[in-house]
Structures are given as C-alpha cells and as structure tokens.
Amino acid sequence: MIILAAIMSFSMAACSQGNNKKENKETTQNTEKQEEKEMKTLVVYFSATGTTKAAAQKLAKEFNADLYEITPEQPYTDADLDWRDKQSRSTIEMQDKSSRPAIQGRCENIADYDVVWIGFPVWWYTAPTIVNTFIEAHDLSGKTLNVFATSGGSKVEPCTADLKKAYPQYTWGESRLMN
Numbered sequence: 001m002i003i004l005a006a007i008m009s010f011s012m013a014a015c016s017q018g019n020n021k022k023e024n025k026e027t028t029q030n031t032e033k034q035e036e037k038e039m040k041t042l043v044v045y046f047s048a049t050g051t052t053k054a055a056a057q058k059l060a061k062e063f064n065a066d067l068y069e070i071t072p073e074q075p076y077t078d079a080d081l082d083w084r085d086k087q088s089r090s091t092i093e094m095q096d097k098s099s100r101p102a103i104q105g106r107c108e109n110i111a112d113y114d115v116v117w118i119g120f121p122v123w124w125y126t127a128p129t130i131v132n133t134f135i136e137a138h139d140l141s142g143k144t145l146n147v148f149a150t151s152g153g154s155k156v157e158p159c160t161a162d163l164k165k166a167y168p169q170y171t172w173g174e175s176r177l178m179n
Contacts (some may be wrong), residue, residue, distance in 0.1 A: 041065035073102035122151035
C-alpha cells in the first residue's frame with residue numbers, strides 16, 4: 001500500500017509539473033503575440049519626385065505599417081529641385097540649416113505608434129530641412145525612430161548621424177538606403 005501511495009503521489013506531481021510547463025509556455029506565447037500585435041509602425045516620408053514614395057510603400061508593406069506623407073505647403077517644382085542652380089529653392093533651404101519649410105497638416109494620431117520610419121531623398125548629403133519641420137511639429141518621445149533614404153550616390157549613415165545629433169532626446173534605431 002505504501003508503494004502504491006508513493007507511485008500515485010509521484011504520478012500526480014509529474015502531471016502537475018507537466019501542466020505548469022504547458023501553462024507557462026502558453027502564457028509566454030500569448031504575451032509574445034500580444035506584444036507583437038501592440039507594436040504599431042508608421043512610415044513617414046517626404047518625396048519630391050516619387051522615388052521615396054515608392055520606397056515608403058515597399059517598407060510599409062514589409063512592416064504592415066501605416067503611411068503618412070510629409071507634404072510641403074508649397075509643392076516643389078523641377079526648378080526648385082535643380083541642385084546645380086545656386087538660387088533654387090532646395091539649394092537655398094539646404095544652405096540655411098535653420099530653414100523649416102512649411103508642411104500641410106500634422107499626423108494627428110502619431111501617439112498611436114511605437115515605431116516610426118522617417119524617409120526622404122538625400123539632399124546635400126543629409127535630410128531635407130522639411131524633415132526637421134515634421135520632427136519638430138510632433139512629439140516623438142517613447143518611439144523608436146528609424147531612417148530610410150533614397151539617393152543616387154550618397155549614403156544614409158551621415159543623414160542618420162545628423163538627425164541623431166539634432167534630436168538626441170529621441171531613440172534612434174536602424175537606417176536603410178533604399179534605391
């Protein structure tokens with residue numbers, strides 16, 4: 001009888017441990033799924049010619065993210081974008097680091113996102129100043145900010161370094177060059 005009682009006690013303890021392991025595994029999986037679902041991503045982009053828009057759409061699809069376009073209050077013309085013309089709008093804006101071109105509207109639901117990708121064409125080896133207008137118009141605290149850029153020959157790392165230096169209060173993540 002003593003042997004039978006010991007076997008039953010051992011069996012019950014083993015079953016109990018098995019159930020605990022199963023419950024712990026299910027709890028861990030549910031927590032991971034919940035965290036995955038709760039991470040909301042936004043892809044914000046400025047595109048003067050459509051190239052960066054196409055990259056933003058690709059990135060949004062990859063991360064199942066929402067899109068938001070930084071739209072200048074005054075659209076850029078081909079003449080505005082002529083980097084060889086020292087009097088073009090883009091040249092003048094980029095020479096003045098305090099330039100903040102006006103944008104249409106704000107992303108009103110920015111607080112809903114945990115991760116924000118910020119994309120732009122590289123102008124004069126850095127982000128166009130209109131990107132600063134967007135960043136300064138929104139509270140990006142508590143978010144991970146990632147950078148993506150399009151360029152015919154420049155790298156994205158100097159752009160990211162410039163943004164990190166200008167906005168050290170934010171958490172900066174990865175960066176990508178998307179040509």
